[in-house]
Amino acid sequence: MIPTLKGNMLIAQSGGPTAVINRSLVGAIQEAKRHKEIQGIYGARHGIKGLLDENIIDLRRESAANLAAVAATPSAALGSVRKKPTQEECRRIFDVLRKYNVHYLFYIGGNDSAETTQIIADEAIKLNYEFRCFHIPKTIDNDLLENDHTPGFGSAAKFVACAVLGSSLDNSALPGVTIDVIMGRHAGFLAASAALARVCPDDGPHLIYLPERPFDLAQYLNDVKRVYDRLGRCVVVVSEGISDAAGTAIATKFSSEKDSHGNIQLSGTGALGDLLANEIRSKAGITRVRADTFGYLQRSFPGLVSETDAREAQTVGKLAARWSVGKAPSGSVAIRRSPGKKYAVFFECVPLAAVAKATRHMPEEFINKEGNDVTQAFLDYARPIVGPLPKVARLRGVRVPRLG
Amino acid sequence: MIPTLKGNMLIAQSGGPTAVINRSLVGAIQEAKRHKEIQGIYGARHGIKGLLDENIIDLRRESAANLAAVAATPSAALGSVRKKPTQEECRRIFDVLRKYNVHYLFYIGGNDSAETTQIIADEAIKLNYEFRCFHIPKTIDNDLLENDHTPGFGSAAKFVACAVLGSSLDNSALPGVTIDVIMGRHAGFLAASAALARVCPDDGPHLIYLPERPFDLAQYLNDVKRVYDRLGRCVVVVSEGISDAAGTAIATKFSSEKDSHGNIQLSGTGALGDLLANEIRSKAGITRVRADTFGYLQRSFPGLVSETDAREAQTVGKLAARWSVGKAPSGSVAIRRSPGKKYAVFFECVPLAAVAKATRHMPEEFINKEGNDVTQAFLDYARPIVGPLPKVARLRGVRVPRLG
Numbered sequence: 001m002i003p004t005l006k007g008n009m010l011i012a013q014s015g016g017p018t019a020v021i022n023r024s025l026v027g028a029i030q031e032a033k034r035h036k037e038i039q040g041i042y043g044a045r046h047g048i049k050g051l052l053d054e055n056i057i058d059l060r061r062e063s064a065a066n067l068a069a070v071a072a073t074p075s076a077a078l079g080s081v082r083k084k085p086t087q088e089e090c091r092r093i094f095d096v097l098r099k100y101n102v103h104y105l106f107y108i109g110g111n112d113s114a115e116t117t118q119i120i121a122d123e124a125i126k127l128n129y130e131f132r133c134f135h136i137p138k139t140i141d142n143d144l145l146e147n148d149h150t151p152g153f154g155s156a157a158k159f160v161a162c163a164v165l166g167s168s169l170d171n172s173a174l175p176g177v178t179i180d181v182i183m184g185r186h187a188g189f190l191a192a193s194a195a196l197a198r199v200c201p202d203d204g205p206h207l208i209y210l211p212e213r214p215f216d217l218a219q220y221l222n223d224v225k226r227v228y229d230r231l232g233r234c235v236v237v238v239s240e241g242i243s244d245a246a247g248t249a250i251a252t253k254f255s256s257e258k259d260s261h262g263n264i265q266l267s268g269t270g271a272l273g274d275l276l277a278n279e280i281r282s283k284a285g286i287t288r289v290r291a292d293t294f295g296y297l298q299r300s301f302p303g304l305v306s307e308t309d310a311r312e313a314q315t316v317g318k319l320a321a322r323w324s325v326g327k328a329p330s331g332s333v334a335i336r337r338s339p340g341k342k343y344a345v346f347f348e349c350v351p352l353a354a355v356a357k358a359t360r361h362m363p364e365e366f367i368n369k370e371g372n373d374v375t376q377a378f379l380d381y382a383r384p385i386v387g388p389l390p391k392v393a394r395l396r397g398v399r400v401p402r403l404g
Numbered sequence: 405m406i407p408t409l410k411g412n413m414l415i416a417q418s419g420g421p422t423a424v425i426n427r428s429l430v431g432a433i434q435e436a437k438r439h440k441e442i443q444g445i446y447g448a449r450h451g452i453k454g455l456l457d458e459n460i461i462d463l464r465r466e467s468a469a470n471l472a473a474v475a476a477t478p479s480a481a482l483g484s485v486r487k488k489p490t491q492e493e494c495r496r497i498f499d500v501l502r503k504y505n506v507h508y509l510f511y512i513g514g515n516d517s518a519e520t521t522q523i524i525a526d527e528a529i530k531l532n533y534e535f536r537c538f539h540i541p542k543t544i545d546n547d548l549l550e551n552d553h554t555p556g557f558g559s560a561a562k563f564v565a566c567a568v569l570g571s572s573l574d575n576s577a578l579p580g581v582t583i584d585v586i587m588g589r590h591a592g593f594l595a596a597s598a599a600l601a602r603v604c605p606d607d608g609p610h611l612i613y614l615p616e617r618p619f620d621l622a623q624y625l626n627d628v629k630r631v632y633d634r635l636g637r638c639v640v641v642v643s644e645g646i647s648d649a650a651g652t653a654i655a656t657k658f659s660s661e662k663d664s665h666g667n668i669q670l671s672g673t674g675a676l677g678d679l680l681a682n683e684i685r686s687k688a689g690i691t692r693v694r695a696d697t698f699g700y701l702q703r704s705f706p707g708l709v710s711e712t713d714a715r716e717a718q719t720v721g722k723l724a725a726r727w728s729v730g731k732a733p734s735g736s737v738a739i740r741r742s743p744g745k746k747y748a749v750f751f752e753c754v755p756l757a758a759v760a761k762a763t764r765h766m767p768e769e770f771i772n773k774e775g776n777d778v779t780q781a782f783l784d785y786a787r788p789i790v791g792p793l794p795k796v797a798r799l800r801g802v803r804v805p806r807l808g
Contacts, residue, residue, distance in 0.1 A: 013577075016578070017573070017574050017577045017578070040804075042804055043799070054806050054807075055803075056803070056804040057799065057801045057802055057803055057804060058802045058803070058804050059799075061800060061802040062799055062800050063800075066797055066799070066800060069795060069796075069797030070797045070798065070799055072794075072795070072796075072797075073573065073795075073796040073797050073798075074570050074573055074574075074796070075570065075573035075574045075576070075577045076577040077798060077799050078799065079576070079577050079578075079579075080577040080578050081578070082578070099807050100804070100807060162705060162706055162707060163701050163705060165706050166478050166479065166700075166701060166704035166705045166706050167700055167701070167704060169421070169477065169478055169479035169704055169706070170421050170478075170479045170700050170703065170704040172479070172483070173417075173421045173479045173480040173483050173484040174420070174421070174480075174483075174484050174485070174486070175483075178700070269674060269677075269678050269681070269694075269695060270673060270674010270675065270677055270678055270695070270697050271674065271678060273673075273674055274673050274674055274675060277673070290673075290699070290700065291673060291674070291699075292697070292698075292699030292700055292701065293674050293696070293697060293699075294696075294701070295694070295695075295696030295697075296570075296571055296574050296582070296694065296696055297567050297570060297571070297696065297698070297701070299574065300570035300571060300573055300574040301566060301567060301570045302566055302569050302570050302573070302793070302794040302796055303566060303708075303793075303794030304707075304708075389706070389707075390476075390706040390707030391473060391476070391477075392473075392476075392477040392478070392706055393470055393473030393474045393476075393477050394474065394477075394481060395447070395461065395463075395466055395470070395474055395481050395482065396465060396466050396467075396470060397461045398461055398462045398465040399459075399460070399461055399462070400444075400446055400460040400461060400462050400504070402458050403458075403503050403504060
């Protein structure tokens with residue numbers, strides 16, 4: 001138990017948006033309203049940027065109906081930011097917190113945001129400022145330490161699985177090589193989720209390349225040729241972050257060769273997909289090669305959420321608010337999976353330092369030996385988080401006997 | 405009325421798949437079963453290629469339940485092809501039709517497929533072969549003459565509108581310039597449909613460029629700068645087929661500058677988006693610029709159909725089968741819109757020549773004067789075809805007064 005602390009609360013969102021980040025926002029607001037220790041409920045626009053600029057809104061002025069509608073809306077309703085505070089900004093943050101009598105801070109984001117939360121929490125201790133400071137997890141990359149999985153991942157994974165399901169059906173209608181480039185700079189969970197699209201043994205994706213294993217162009221070419229020779233088609237899924245044995249991202253490696261492309265980012269550009277397509281076109285003698293880069297659609301597509309993800313996102317928001325009042329001065333809400341066959345989770349309060357900065361990767365047992373697919377263990381892990389996909393069917397296709 | 409003709413039927417799919425092309429297939433099969441004139445119900449794999457190769461399946465061996473499941477599956481269940489028959493192939497086609505006693509042919513596709521259907525119908529007349537030959541319309545491009553709109557368009561347009569709705573929300577959370585590249589080589593209907601994503605006046609897409617108007621890089625830069633100066637962000641939608649005043653596609657125009665990209669197609673590559681992003685980055689002094697190319701997701705995404713589109717796709721299949729028995733020896737099923745405020749359509753049998761080859765474009769009254777947006781007339785046209793989009797909401801956002 002911690003001492004009672006009266007004051008206003010401030011909540012903000014940070015990092016890449018997700019389809020369910022507003023569920024966490026609304027979950028925290030709803031729970032905060034139930035605790036009389038929490039007085040004003042404020043939101044900062046665009047994360048700590050709004051805090052520094054005093055761009056603050058009054059979340060008690062939002063109707064319950066509008067909050068429910070916002071919860072079901074993808075992307076960050078308060079606006080987001082990618083920013084770590086400097087020492088000077090940290091002091092400025094506490095000037096603002098003091099001025100607005102804010103003693104409860106909630107920051108929704110990934111590992112960078114957890115680090116920001118930790119910096120602010122540490123500063124409060126140094127300043128002897130009475131403070132509750134919680135990180136609320138979200139990231140489509142699913143790369144937070146301490147968590148079985150993270151809010152936002154399940155819905156993004158559902159988008160990816162649906163998209164690759166369609167992509168594979170499209171590729172079987174007009175055969176060739178299709179390359180689908182999926183978000184994920186360091187962790188391959190999202191690209192791996194494409195495997196959920198398989199229904200029949202010959203369904204795509206036929207090959208999956210992840211940032212956790214070195215990407216070798218020669219192996220990739222051989223893999224694609226082998227699948228193409230067998231099936232007459234091939235659907236390849238790659239993480240945008242695939243890197244060579246030295247750890248250099250493939251997307252950036254090729255950039256010197258093509259200056260008209262300018263600065264190559266990993267997301268928001270089709271460069272990696274085009275490069276991988278050209279490799280096949282020029283070296284495997286296959287003419288119909290197409291690359292699609294799913295881009296920001298993966299994290300912001302409306303009307304397509306995993307129910308499990310939506311529910312858990314709301315819960316982590318609620319729990320952060322609840323725990324800040326009675327349980328701990330600071331922390332992050334971690335999702336753990338209960339042992340046993342049936343899917344169930346529980347939540348734990350973990351120190352900010354435990355989730356800040358570092359990145360979780362796909363464990364070894366989720367990746368096959370050849371490094372070009374996932375294992376059954378991954379499918380068992382991911383399926384309940386993502387939930388059911390749309391049902392698809394093929395024709396039975398009984399051949400009419402060839403007439404003489 | 406036409407004479408009674410007994411024989412087997414053959415159906416096939418051609419061109420780019422859509423989310424509802426299998427509804428037309430199943431609609432035709434279901435209706436064919438009701439007519440005793442039609443005996444065997446065959447399907448050719450991959451359009452006329454399957455016909456030439458005698459790769460034919462027996463569609464009477466499919467259960468009603470499986471057909472219903474196939475109808476709800478995106479992409480072409482029989483497989484598709486892009487191919488126009490040569491004179492020699494045309495003779496070979498009639499050898500096969502004779503051998504399998506096929507006197508009813510149904511070809512589901514766009515204007516190229518209508519041309520193929522017409523070539524085969526004309527050959528039947530020359531050969532004095534008793535024949536019923538129908539084209540069943542489909543194309544996400546919505547560019548068939550004689551039709552108010554085409555099956556496949558509504559669902560693809562719904563995907564585009566949903567995607568741009570999410571893209572715009574994402575762009576408002578992390579402001580910058582977002583460029584979304586939409587399918588459509590010659591007709592801008594699909595890109596134009598992104599406008600349905602707007603709820604509030606400042607919602608994206610803020611600019612829409614279509615192949616129907618010459619694309620001018622200087623105007624594009626000015627347009628983006630103007631929107632960015634006003635809103636601090638800008639969501640741009642472009643058709644993959646945008647072309648300069650001379651009619652040269654922008655995507656191909658730049659290709660000589662970047663040979664590492666190899667052969668530039670319009671779809672299945674991120675090149676156009678990357679080029680447009682680099683223009684902004686290098687000349688407008690805006691740093692956060694992202695381009696997403698939606699690619700094949702637009703035509704094959706499972707579980708996301710327009711109900712109107714799904715229903716009409718099934719109807720055109722049914723009507724082709726029905727009309728082939730009692731109404732006309734050949735033709736295409738055209739969708740016409742009834743006059744009046746309430747959305748209603750009727751169907752007409754039009755000659756194959758009327759829909760073959762040529763492409764319909766966005767009418768003048770659907771494009772604004774500046775050539776960078778659509779008009780209310782387009783929104784009124786498209787909304788009932790696409791149907792409702794997921795509801796999204798923003799925070800009311802009452803500012804906390806700045807303290808002294």
